[in-house]
Amino acid sequence: MSDPKKLFIKTYGCQMNVYDSERMAEALGGQGYVETQSVEDADMILLNTCHIREKAAEKVYSELGRFKGLKAAKPDLKIGVAGCVAQAEGEEIMRRQPLVDLVVGPQSYHRLPELEAKARAGEKALDTDFPEEDKFEKLKSRPKAKRGPTAFLTVQEGCDKFCAFCVVPYTRGAEVSRPADRILREANELVERGVREITLLGQNVNAYHGAGPNGDMTLAGLIWELDKIDGLERIRFTTSHPNDMSDDLIEAHGTCAKLMPYLHLPVQAGSDKILKRMNRSHTAESYLRLIERIRAARPDILMSGDFIVGFPEETEADFQATLDLVEEVRYGYAYSFKYSTRPGTPAAERAQVDPAEADDRLQRLQAVITRHQREIQDSMVGREVSVLFEKPGRLPGQMVGKSEYLHAVHVQDPGLEAGQIARVRIVASGPNSLAGELA
Numbered sequence: 349m350s351d352p353k354k355l356f357i358k359t360y361g362c363q364m365n366v367y368d369s370e371r372m373a374e375a376l377g378g379q380g381y382v383e384t385q386s387v388e389d390a391d392m393i394l395l396n397t398c399h400i401r402e403k404a405a406e407k408v409y410s411e412l413g414r415f416k417g418l419k420a421a422k423p424d425l426k427i428g429v430a431g432c433v434a435q436a437e438g439e440e441i442m443r444r445q446p447l448v449d450l451v452v453g454p455q456s457y458h459r460l461p462e463l464e465a466k467a468r469a470g471e472k473a474l475d476t477d478f479p480e481e482d483k484f485e486k487l488k489s490r491p492k493a494k495r496g497p498t499a500f501l502t503v504q505e506g507c508d509k510f511c512a513f514c515v516v517p518y519t520r521g522a523e524v525s526r527p528a529d530r531i532l533r534e535a536n537e538l539v540e541r542g543v544r545e546i547t548l549l550g551q552n553v554n555a556y557h558g559a560g561p562n563g564d565m566t567l568a569g570l571i572w573e574l575d576k577i578d579g580l581e582r583i584r585f586t587t588s589h590p591n592d593m594s595d596d597l598i599e600a601h602g603t604c605a606k607l608m609p610y611l612h613l614p615v616q617a618g619s620d621k622i623l624k625r626m627n628r629s630h631t632a633e634s635y636l637r638l639i640e641r642i643r644a645a646r647p648d649i650l651m652s653g654d655f656i657v658g659f660p661e662e663t664e665a666d667f668q669a670t671l672d673l674v675e676e677v678r679y680g681y682a683y684s685f686k687y688s689t690r691p692g693t694p695a696a697e698r699a700q701v702d703p704a705e706a707d708d709r710l711q712r713l714q715a716v717i718t719r720h721q722r723e724i725q726d727s728m729v730g731r732e733v734s735v736l737f738e739k740p741g742r743l744p745g746q747m748v749g750k751s752e753y754l755h756a757v758h759v760q761d762p763g764l765e766a767g768q769i770a771r772v773r774i775v776a777s778g779p780n781s782l783a784g785e786l787a
């Protein structure tokens with residue numbers, strides 16, 4: 349038997365790309381590929397790209413340029429670009445970087461085996477269709493090998509919201525939900541392989557409305573079905589839109605013990621003028637009232653969010669409104685970005701904020717977010733949390749896992765194993781993690 353071919357995948361961007369990379373590696377497994385962590389060993393390099401901000405796309409081109417020497421030394425090496433840059437730029441990638449043999453958009457991963465064969469035959473292979481067939485159904489079924497205790501599971505893709513800054517509706521296409529039975533089958537298979545925590549993924553995960561046995565199922569309905577799976581101990585979901593936070597989902601946060609007290613609910617800005625221009629269709633006030641209702645259902649829930657500063661026409665007063673909102677919510681985590689012009693989106697044509705001003709606002713926002721994050725993390729000291737251990741830490745006999753609030757927790761105890769869930773008393777708080785002792 350010939351040696352397996354080696355596949356090196358580098359993943360950029362969101363968790364949906366992490367999930368997609370796993371599925372692509374599995375699809376190419378059928379072509380005799382095994383994954384390698386060393387780019388020098390690879391017979392195929394696949395960059396699974398992100399197009400959300402300009403910098404993310406440019407990084408891909410500079411990374412591709414670095415493969416020149418590798419390809420010269422190994423002419424059989426195939427180089428592929430997948431993900432949202434592939435979708436957005438298509439053939440342009442091959443024109444700009446002739447080293448690239450294969451370009452595949454996020455809706456065509458099930459066609460990777462044919463594309464790989466075409467590339468192996470020396471042809472350029474490109475597929476950026478939005479095909480009719482369901483890629484998840486066509487993808488090779490997942491292998492049975494044991495795996496780590498946490499997994500992502502995509503339940504919904506695409507977006508119909510068209511926020512004025514965002515490329516997702518163009519690169520990922522219209523919003524589509526996977527049927528519930530297929531998700532539940534995949535979840536059961538993951539649990540059989542050792543998974544104890546599943547994070548349901550979607551660009552608008554709480555807009556989920558997949559076909560179920562009695563008509564469409566909501567995300568809350570799906571969570572309650574997952575709740576019945578023995579061996580699955582924790583459920584999370586991301587990313588949610590404030591407008592799709594339905595009553596049954598809020599209620600599930602108070603009543604479903606497996607649903608973790610953590611919610612990523614991006615607001616983007618605190619000024620109603622800016623929110624309107626972003627086409628977000630919620631106000632700062634409606635967002636704050638929503639969080640009140642969520643906290644009434646689950647008082648200890650840890651909130652997380654996304655922010656854009658320097659959106660076209662954002663004034664200092666608009667930015668202050670964002671700071672005020674952040675002060676009121678107090679996020680345990682938050683991701684903040686400087687607005688990045690995306691060609692083809694409505695906001696790209698508008699008057700841009702001075703980049704130095706936007707940088708300054710980003711730093712001021714991040715300072716507030718970091719302060720809250722640190723205060724919330726420090727307030728865990730002395731408390732008892734439940735930790736799902738994932739892997740050994742850097743020190744001998746140390747294990748690292750996540751609390752229900754998604755804080756990283758280190759515990760020194762040689763008896764601990766990955767996949768174990770234990771009560772832990774937090775004894776110290778560091779810059780990015782907590783230290784604890786078994787309770």
Ligand code: SAM
Pocket residue numbers: 362400401513514515516551552587588589614615616654655656685686687688689690
């Ligand atoms: N669907 C999610 C939502 O509604 O918030 C977000 C998906 S997007 C992949 C993740 C984050 O990237 C957004 O929440 C936003 O903060 C940021 N983002 C998207 N487009 C951006 C742009 N043009 N410039 C800067 N940040 C952007």
Ligand code: SF4
Pocket residue numbers: 507508509510511514515516517551552589
């Ligand atoms: Fe992009 Fe999220 Fe807005 Fe959809 S809802 S357009 S994914 S930011």
